[in-house]
Amino acid sequence: MAADEQYIFKPEAKRKISILFGVGVLLFVLGVIMAMNSGGHHEGAEHGSIEVAKTLVASTDQENGGHQTGHEAGTGEHHGSPVWLKKIYASLWHNNIFFAGLGIIGLFFVAIQYAAQAGWSAPIKRIPLAIGQWIPIAGVLTLIIWFLAKGDLFHWTHHDLYDPQSADYDKILDQKSVYFFWLGSKGGFPTFYILRMVAFFSLWYWFYTLIKKQMLAEDLEGGTQHWYSARKLSAVFLVIFAVSSSVAAWDWVMSIDPHWFSTMFGWYVFASWWVAGLATITLIVVNLKDAGYLKMVNANHLHDLGKFVFAFSVFWTYIWFSQFMLIYYANIPEETVYFIERLKHAPYSWVFYANLILNFVLPFLLLMTRDAKRHVAMLKVVCPIVIVGHWFDFYNMVTPGVMQYNGGIGFLEIGLACIFFALFLWVALSALSKMPLVAKNHPMMEESLNHHI
Amino acid sequence: MSSTSEKFLVGIFDDEDILLHGVEGIRGKGVKIHEVYTPFPVHGLDEALGYKRSRLPIAAFLFGLTGTSLALTMQIWMLGFDWPMIIGGKNFISLPPFIPVTFELTVLLAALGMVATFFIVSDMKPYKTPRSYDIRSTDDKHVMAIDLAVNKLSKEEISQILKANGASEVNEKNF
Numbered sequence: 001m002a003a004d005e006q007y008i009f010k011p012e013a014k015r016k017i018s019i020l021f022g023v024g025v026l027l028f029v030l031g032v033i034m035a036m037n038s039g040g041h042h043e044g045a046e047h048g049s050i051e052v053a054k055t056l057v058a059s060t061d062q063e064n065g066g067h068q069t070g071h072e073a074g075t076g077e078h079h080g081s082p083v084w085l086k087k088i089y090a091s092l093w094h095n096n097i098f099f100a101g102l103g104i105i106g107l108f109f110v111a112i113q114y115a116a117q118a119g120w121s122a123p124i125k126r127i128p129l130a131i132g133q134w135i136p137i138a139g140v141l142t143l144i145i146w147f148l149a150k151g152d153l154f155h156w157t158h159h160d161l162y163d164p165q166s167a168d169y170d171k172i173l174d175q176k177s178v179y180f181f182w183l184g185s186k187g188g189f190p191t192f193y194i195l196r197m198v199a200f201f202s203l204w205y206w207f208y209t210l211i212k213k214q215m216l217a218e219d220l221e222g223g224t225q226h227w228y229s230a231r232k233l234s235a236v237f238l239v240i241f242a243v244s245s246s247v248a249a250w251d252w253v254m255s256i257d258p259h260w261f262s263t264m265f266g267w268y269v270f271a272s273w274w275v276a277g278l279a280t281i282t283l284i285v286v287n288l289k290d291a292g293y294l295k296m297v298n299a300n301h302l303h304d305l306g307k308f309v310f311a312f313s314v315f316w317t318y319i320w321f322s323q324f325m326l327i328y329y330a331n332i333p334e335e336t337v338y339f340i341e342r343l344k345h346a347p348y349s350w351v352f353y354a355n356l357i358l359n360f361v362l363p364f365l366l367l368m369t370r371d372a373k374r375h376v377a378m379l380k381v382v383c384p385i386v387i388v389g390h391w392f393d394f395y396n397m398v399t400p401g402v403m404q405y406n407g408g409i410g411f412l413e414i415g416l417a418c419i420f421f422a423l424f425l426w427v428a429l430s431a432l433s434k435m436p437l438v439a440k441n442h443p444m445m446e447e448s449l450n451h452h453i
Numbered sequence: 454m455s456s457t458s459e460k461f462l463v464g465i466f467d468d469e470d471i472l473l474h475g476v477e478g479i480r481g482k483g484v485k486i487h488e489v490y491t492p493f494p495v496h497g498l499d500e501a502l503g504y505k506r507s508r509l510p511i512a513a514f515l516f517g518l519t520g521t522s523l524a525l526t527m528q529i530w531m532l533g534f535d536w537p538m539i540i541g542g543k544n545f546i547s548l549p550p551f552i553p554v555t556f557e558l559t560v561l562l563a564a565l566g567m568v569a570t571f572f573i574v575s576d577m578k579p580y581k582t583p584r585s586y587d588i589r590s591t592d593d594k595h596v597m598a599i600d601l602a603v604n605k606l607s608k609e610e611i612s613q614i615l616k617a618n619g620a621s622e623v624n625e626k627n628f
Contacts, residue, residue: 321552328549329541369510452496 004440005293009433017422017429024418031412035084081152083406089149090402091413095420096141097252098276098394101269102424103134105277107208108241111234114211114227119447120304123296123438127284129215131277132208133431134424139201142252146197153402156180156258159187173258180255196251200244207237215439222441245270253394256401260338264323269397271319275312275359276390282309283383284428286376293437299374300451306373309386313363316390320356341400347409351396358389391417459628460602461487462611463586464620466595469495471619476501476597478618484611487600490590509567509574516566517559524558525551586626598626 081089109128113121150157160168162177174186182192211233218226246266254265262268282305288294327335342348362385372378399407439445466472473495479486486502532538533546543550572578590596597620599611606614612623 321549325549325552329543331541368514370506 005295005437007288007293007429007432007437009429013429014426017426020418020425021422024415024420024422027411027415028419029415031410031415032084032088034410035087035412036082083403086152086403087406087408087412088416089145089152090399090407091416092145093149093153093252093402094394094398094413095391095416096138096145097398098391099134099420099424100138100142101273101394102277102280103132103138104204104241104245105273106131106133106281106428107135107204107211107237108274109277109281110211110215111207111237111241114231114234115238117231119444120301120451122442122444122448123294124281124285124301124305125215125439125442126432126435126437127288128277128281129212130432130435131280131284131428132212133427135201135205135208137423137427139198139205142197142201143194146194154255154258155401156255157190162186176258193251196247200248203240203244204237207233207240211237216435218442219436219440224443227443245273253397256398257338259334262323262327262335262338264319264326268316268319268323271312271316272390272393275309275316276387278305278308278312279383279386279390281305282379283387286379286383288437290376296438296449298451300453301448302376302379303370303374303453304451306367306379306382309379309382310363310367310373313359313367313386317356317360317364320360341404342396345400345405347407348396348400351392351409355389355393355396358385359393362389459600461586461626461628462599462601462608462615463624463626464597464599464615465587465589465622465624466597466619467593467621468619469595472595472597473497473501475615475618475620479597479614482614484599484606484614485603487598487603490586490596490598492590492593492595495595509570512570513563513567516570517563519566520559520562521555523562524555528554584628587624 106128110125110132112118113125146153155161156173156176158168160166161170161173162181163169164174177186178192180190180193181188183195184191211230214226214230214233218230249266249269250261253269254261282302285294285297285305286302289297324339327339342352363382366378366382366385367373372382395409395413442448464475466475469491472489472491476486476489476498480501480503489498489502491498528551529546532540537545539545540550586598587594587596597615599615601608601611604611608625615623
């Protein structure tokens with residue numbers, strides 16, 4: 001049977017992560033200083049671009065013309081925070097949503113393995129489990145950043161939009177207001193919205209602790225009863241996650257552009273989270289293996305992980321294309337405006353194309369052959385590409401709606417990404433060091449040792 | 454085909470574990486195995502027999518590539534040059550609506566090409582009478598065929614090696 005293995009979070013690894021964190025802070029501070037100094041220039045650009053935005057949106061909404069123009073004029077007034085601060089908020093939210101997704105995918109991966117009664121993954125399940133430790137931190141961060149930055153991130157939080165007497169009155173958002181403000185007054189505290197946010201993170205974390213408890217109890221007691229309990233919990237969690245991941249995507253990402261909607265969006269965000277999470281799990285497994293851990297993981301297990309990354313890169317592309325193609329073909333102005341924003345203005349335009357190359361073309365061609373999926377070297381190239389690619393994907397989902405035409409990718413954004421990545425790794429690796437690296441009494445360990453594809 | 458030009462020795466195995474170990478032992482003695490027929494897939498048998506990886510995926514990739522270029526060329530020529538039509542106010546040559554057709558033709562050609570390649574490589578053509586070394590390979594026996602023409606060892610020696618490595622019976626079969 002499997003040898004006992006224990007991951008040790010060595011000072012050397014801690015130092016490397018601290019350096020990453022330090023570099024992140026340095027870049028972030030530099031980025032903020034640069035953004036503050038060039039504020040005046042951007043301010044001018046903003047006014048110019050609001051004119052563009054006004055004509056763009058006003059021209060698209062004939063039926064609601066009068067109100068619309070008023071609302072857009074209002075946008076200019078509302079966006080009170082200086083550009084550099086908005087930039088920080090947008091980047092914080094972007095990174096937070098991306099890494100929250102990686103954390104929750106850790107739990108989702110474990111749950112999928114149980115629900116599918118998969119045997120091959122028995123020796124690597126502790127890695128996604130450790131990643132899931134980010135869920136509670138993501139929950140707290142999401143709430144803090146939301147309350148800190150709601151006015152700048154979420155246009156729909158402004159109460160003027162729901163007041164028919166106001167010049168900013170927005171009929172469309174008024175009709176959607178129940179979704180945000182149910183149980184409270186329109187334009188006040190978004191009770192229903194915050195309730196969902198708290199409920200999702202609590203549910204996810206609750207199921208995380210329940211499943212983790214079963215997995216660790218199995219180490220001590222053995223038998224199959226813990227496996228069956230974990231499977232039952234996983235099945236329930238998957239049903240909850242199916243709904244909550246979709247609603248979370250509407251709430252946290254799609255509502256940044258509150259006039260726009262896409263029925264594919266829940267799937268789209270999930271697909272992006274899922275493939276980025278799979279790449280993260282694979283990358284950690286590969287690096288642990290290089291460091292001499294996970295002795296029973298062989299090319300067959302890597303092959304399965306590689307197939308996961310390959311297949312879901314294609315799945316993400318399928319979802320991306322389904323969303324883009326229908327909007328492109330139908331050519332309804334209030335839908336196309338989302339892509340026009342992203343296609344016609346730097347840096348969104350190059351991120352838009354880079355997104356397709358990093359997340360589809362490269363993984364598709366590089367991971368196509370069997371050998372590529374079975375070799376550590378290729379996985380070490382492709383997984384970072386996919387992770388960075390989906391970071392860009394989320395950048396293009398979040399930033400254009402917040403920053404309009406003032407967005408950019410510089411020291412500030414990269415610095416924050418480094419900070420988040422360092423924190424995420426620290427949490428995941430220290431969680432991993434607190435439990436046996438390989439399950440001791442997993443009923444399918446023998447099957448996994450003889451795994452052969 | 455002359456009636457007795459090809460002489461085979463056929464070993465019958467009752468169990469896949471015995472077969473797997475048997476294959477290793479028999480090859481270890483220097484006997485060249487022509488082919489093994491099993492009623493169900495036996496994991497590790499390909500490796501034990503020393504088969505190389507199939508190159509079928511390369512054929513699939515090339516057929517797929519053919520499909521992709523054929524689809525794109527066809528649509529660009531038809532809608533861009535031969536008979537330009539305005540559809541939904543789009544450009545005559547606009548890539549997004551071409552993608553579904555391109556995808557389908559890629560899959561179609563890759564799949565059909567792969568099947569055709571497989572048939573040709575495995576010499577499966579219409580009206581060809583399949584060879585059966587032992588009809589029980591479709592029921593519950595694992596059947597190992599050994600071509601006597603390519604083996605230096607004598608029939609008796611090979612027969613002994615087969616028996617020593619777990620064959621429940623050894624027969625002769627001529628085609």
